[in-house]
Amino acid sequence: MSATPSAREVAERFLAAATGDGLADLYAEDSVIELPFSPEGRPLRFEGREGHRARFARAAGMLRHERTANVTIHETTDPEVVVLEFDLHSVVIPTGRPVVRTYAMVMRVRDGLITHSRDYADTLAAAELTRELRSLVP
16 A cells, blocks of 8 residues: 655646646545636636546647746645745647746645645736637637
8 A cells, every 4th residue: 555645746746747647636526726816807716626627628728738847846834735836838739839837836735635726827927828818719
């Protein structure tokens, strides 16, 4: 029987999955993702593993995530909580335009799964990307 992964180990798995498949599988069934600084008109909260899976699949049709960089994982005094800082390098699929978004995430992990995260992103880059993606959808 293997030990339950630590919050740091789950964060490392998250970073690896951010550019591939299986990201939603890292989240608990009843998990919540909050995006406090989402651009106007975008949701501030997403709930449930299957909801995350659908959201990630929609994004995969427009964005190809290629790599993470400038990664720092901060462990906290709470063993369930880690803070991640990273840049996500992606490509807008319809145009081929590269885009880099900077994130800070406060992630809570319980029983080896992400139960909650607050994701803070570069709001200017997110707003510009949102406008671009909306213009590409008929």
